[in-house]
Amino acid sequence: MVNKITVGHVHMSGCTGCLVSLADNYEGLFKILDDYADLVYCLTLADVRHIPEMDVALVEGSVCLQDECSVREIKETREKAKVVVALGGCAAYGNVTRFCRGGQWNQPQHESFVPIGDLIDVDVYLPSCPPGAEAIRNVCVMAYLLLQGTDEQKALAAAYLTPLMNLAKRGTEACGCDLMYDIINQGLCMGCGTCAASCPVRAITMEYGRPNIDREMCIKCGACYAQCPRSEFSFDVINQFEGIMEAIDGAMGKGGE
Amino acid sequence: MVLGNYKTAVSARAADADILKCSQDGGIVTQLFTYALEEGIIDGAIVAAPGDEPWKPEPIVATTKAELLAARGTKYTISPNMMLIKEATRSYGLDKVGIVGTPCQMQALRKAQLYPMAMRKVPDKIALAIGIFCMENFPYMGLETIVEDHCQTKMESAVKMDIGKGKFSVYTERGALSQIPLAATHKYEQPGCHVCLDYVANLADVSTGSVGSPDGWSTVFVRTKKGEDVWSKAIAAGYFETKDIASVKPGLDLVTKLATGKIDKNKKTLEARATLGVNKGLRNPYI
Numbered sequence: 193m194v195n196k197i198t199v200g201h202v203h204m205s206g207c208t209g210c211l212v213s214l215a216d217n218y219e220g221l222f223k224i225l226d227d228y229a230d231l232v233y234c235l236t237l238a239d240v241r242h243i244p245e246m247d248v249a250l251v252e253g254s255v256c257l258q259d260e261c262s263v264r265e266i267k268e269t270r271e272k273a274k275v276v277v278a279l280g281g282c283a284a285y286g287n288v289t290r291f292c293r294g295g296q297w298n299q300p301q302h303e304s305f306v307p308i309g310d311l312i313d314v315d316v317y318l319p320s321c322p323p324g325a326e327a328i329r330n331v332c333v334m335a336y337l338l339l340q341g342t343d344e345q346k347a348l349a350a351a352y353l354t355p356l357m358n359l360a361k362r363g364t365e366a367c368g369c370d371l372m373y374d375i376i377n378q379g380l381c382m383g384c385g386t387c388a389a390s391c392p393v394r395a396i397t398m399e400y401g402r403p404n405i406d407r408e409m410c411i412k413c414g415a416c417y418a419q420c421p422r423s424e425f426s427f428d429v430i431n432q433f434e435g436i437m438e439a440i441d442g443a444m445g446k447g448g449e
Numbered sequence: 450m451v452l453g454n455y456k457t458a459v460s461a462r463a464a465d466a467d468i469l470k471c472s473q474d475g476g477i478v479t480q481l482f483t484y485a486l487e488e489g490i491i492d493g494a495i496v497a498a499p500g501d502e503p504w505k506p507e508p509i510v511a512t513t514k515a516e517l518l519a520a521r522g523t524k525y526t527i528s529p530n531m532m533l534i535k536e537a538t539r540s541y542g543l544d545k546v547g548i549v550g551t552p553c554q555m556q557a558l559r560k561a562q563l564y565p566m567a568m569r570k571v572p573d574k575i576a577l578a579i580g581i582f583c584m585e586n587f588p589y590m591g592l593e594t595i596v597e598d599h600c601q602t603k604m605e606s607a608v609k610m611d612i613g614k615g616k617f618s619v620y621t622e623r624g625a626l627s628q629i630p631l632a633a634t635h636k637y638e639q640p641g642c643h644v645c646l647d648y649v650a651n652l653a654d655v656s657t658g659s660v661g662s663p664d665g666w667s668t669v670f671v672r673t674k675k676g677e678d679v680w681s682k683a684i685a686a687g688y689f690e691t692k693d694i695a696s697v698k699p700g701l702d703l704v705t706k707l708a709t710g711k712i713d714k715n716k717k718t719l720e721a722r723a724t725l726g727v728n729k730g731l732r733n734p735y736i
Contacts, residue, residue, distance in 0.1 A: 323566050324569040325569060327565045327568075355564065374732060378732050379643075379731065380641050382551075382639060382645065384530070385529025385554075385557075386532075386561060388529065388532040389531055389532050389561075389567075392567060398532055400589050401529060413567075418564075418567070419567050421556045421557040421734075422641065425560060425735055430559050433559040433563055434673050
């Protein structure tokens with residue numbers, strides 16, 4: 193493939209779970225690296241010390257305000273990347289790092305962790321803890337089509353990424369409560385159960401057809417809100433689900449048997 | 450697009466007499482899942498099984514014909530079937546998942562497949578999604594009010610509930626039939642249904658419902674390649690009796706009329722929501 197895009201994985205205060213999720217595409221990751229993207233920066237997988245220019249930066253983790261290096265790196269990422277993706281709950285919404293209070297060995301002063309969107313403009317959010325391997329794959333394929341595809345592919349990729357870009361515009365806070373505020377309070381919930389399925393910590397149960405959120409367990413990863421069909425639903429994209437899934441399978445070298 | 454994309458539409462009913470005995474109409478969902486389970490097309494299916502309280506369904510992962518049979522028939526209240534979509538692939542370890550659901554649940558399913566943010570291992574494991582026609586749904590207490598207060602029937606003595614021909618009907622175990630005009634049930638509908646723009650489960654692999662076909666038969670839309678593959682094999686194996694949809698009364702005209710009615714009414718609801726306040730409105734999930 194000629195015009196590969198360049199992708200970097202920028203590691204802020206996260207647990208590496210998002211990177212593991214990227215790797216969980218197994219041979220799919222090789223396909224992405226062979227045909228669509230060069231990994232130009234990645235603390236664990238590429239021997240590069242300084243954040244280079246790149247098309248897409250996948251940022252994992254929140255920013256520790258007491259860590260100069262983190263603050264500098266997130267700003268540098270914004271300056272050097274065309275598209276910044278908040279990969280996972282910590283980068284998008286703070287996730288478990290929202291509950292940090294500092295005072296711990298060996299950097300007791302490290303106490304304030306903010307989602308990257310509090311310091312820089314973010315283009316695309318990919319919430320959940322961690323984001324599904326397939327979701328990361330889809331965003332990589334769509335980012336490739338957006339930057340290198342035909343006009344038709346560019347239009348599809350833009351339409352596909354729109355809901356994730358809208359999430360980035362919506363704000364840097366999300367948790368189970370958003371189901372209450374934006375779905376149930378707004379008279380939109382129809383009790384499908386998707387939120388309960390999507391919660392990585394099983395904080396959501398369904399009671400009489402409505403989600404019941406255990407707020408002590410909620411880690412603020414934003415998965416339930418993002419996955420809810422009534423938080424955002426694009427007829428333009430989702431009605432073409434069969435074709436899009438075939439196209440992604442095709443791009444990943446699957447299907448066609 | 451009122452009826453969604455489809456490859457074929459037929460009127461059909463299950464060939465299995467056991468399934469027809471307690472099915473809602475043509476027994477399409479139970480029969481098709483039974484066939485898919487026997488043939489290894491699915492490893493199990495998420496269906497609405499009887500719950501703790503009478504007529505309060507609970508989603509389960511059915512892996513046997515007996516479990517599918519126990520879940521036959523429509524329950525007119527919420528069954529959060531999507532709740533088990535990840536559980537089915539993870540805790541149950543299914544590689545090929547069947548799921549039945551309302552149009553909104555099919556929307557949720559396809560969004561989960563295209564945007565699997567918190568749906569690891571789900572997208573490629575959906576082997577057969579069957580959608581059911583749906584005008585609206587009732588919260589459990591709403592259904593209880595309709596059945597017990599309006600129809601004067603105890604929930605536990607009802608053996609079947611049905612909506613059709615402008616009426617809500619409850620059949621009891623002693624053979625009594627209690628009917629009220631459907632109009633009397635409208636105020637108990639769940640509000641979330643009033644923004645739904647899909648009557649016939651456009652996004653399912655196969656969708657089915659009674660409307661358009663004679664009593665005891667169901668209208669079936671075969672929509673996707675997956676759906677067509679399973680449906681044609683099931684027909685070839687003799688699992689269904691079918692009739693040309695053009696030859697039955699009232700046929701697709703009635704389906705189109707009801708679907709158009711739902712879409713028009715709910716589009717008006719969406720418009721009204723946009724200006725509900727003073728220079729303010731409520732969210733539109735589609736924009």
